[in-house]
Amino acid sequence: MAKSIEKYSDNDLYYMLTSDKKTAEKAFAELYSRHSPRIFAYCRRFLGNKEDAQDVFQETFIRFLDSTKQDRVMTNVPAFLLRIARNLCVNVKRKDKNPVSFEEYMVPDNHENDKSELLTLIKMALDVLPEEYKDIFILREYDGLSYQEISEMLEVPLSTVKIRIFRAKQKIRDVLAPYMKEIEKYN
Numbered sequence: 001m002a003k004s005i006e007k008y009s010d011n012d013l014y015y016m017l018t019s020d021k022k023t024a025e026k027a028f029a030e031l032y033s034r035h036s037p038r039i040f041a042y043c044r045r046f047l048g049n050k051e052d053a054q055d056v057f058q059e060t061f062i063r064f065l066d067s068t069k070q071d072r073v074m075t076n077v078p079a080f081l082l083r084i085a086r087n088l089c090v091n092v093k094r095k096d097k098n099p100v101s102f103e104e105y106m107v108p109d110n111h112e113n114d115k116s117e118l119l120t121l122i123k124m125a126l127d128v129l130p131e132e133y134k135d136i137f138i139l140r141e142y143d144g145l146s147y148q149e150i151s152e153m154l155e156v157p158l159s160t161v162k163i164r165i166f167r168a169k170q171k172i173r174d175v176l177a178p179y180m181k182e183i184e185k186y187n
Contacts, residue, residue, distance in 0.1 A: 005030050010077035017068040032061065035078055038143065039085050045138050046089040048127060056092060060085040079153045082143070086135055086154075093131060125175035133168035140165055 005026045008016070016027035039060055043053035063084050074080065126134060136154070139145045147165070151158040 010034065011074050014068070014074040014077055017065065028065065031064075031077065035081050036061075038078070039081050042082060042138065042143060043085055043089055045126075045142050046086070046135060047092060048123060052092055052096075056085060056088045059088055063088075079149070082139070083153055086139075090131055090135070121176060121179055122172070125172040128175060129168055129171055133164050133171065136161055136164045137168035137172075 005013070008027070008030070010031065013027040013031050017024050017031075019027070036057075040053065040057045043056045043060070044050060047053045047056065060081060064081055067080075067084075126137070129137065136150055139150050139153070140147070145153070147158055147161045151161045154161070
């Protein structure tokens with residue numbers, strides 16, 4: 001390795017994971033430092049629970065490492081990591097079906113209206129979104145991926161991505177509407 005490990009591309013580092021132990025460890029450490037904050041943030045937003053997010057986050061990198069044992073062509077490490085994390089998050093949500101009623105959020109309570117309450121309501125609005133809307137919304141609004149990047153990552157048509165984001169925003173507006181009306185009464 002003539003050049004510093006930081007100078008290698010993600011794809012080059014991925015292929016270095018199959019090299020000798022010392023090179024593989026350095027390559028993994030660099031990939032981890034580049035991508036771990038984003039992957040953990042995604043897991044945390046998707047699951048809404050720090051403990052579950054940490055478990056999924058760790059499992060994501062374990063599976064990422066395991067993927068080097070397969071004969072794979074790597075073209076986009078960040079998207080690959082997000083896909084692993086997304087699939088694991090969806091699995092956790094399926095197992096932990098704690099049904100949330102959409103109607104539970106339709107009636108605002110009369111507690112003090114402050115920023116933390118609004119943030120809580122936004123989080124709850126995300127929680128009631130169907131999974132196919134939620135993950136696309138998070139990828140777009142929190143992770144800043146373009147519609148095209150989301151389409152490629154999830155392997156769905158671009159039009160599907162646009163429709164799901166539109167519907168996710170509409171559902172969030174519906175959940176927040178009673179709360180916003182309550183605020184207007186006091187202003």
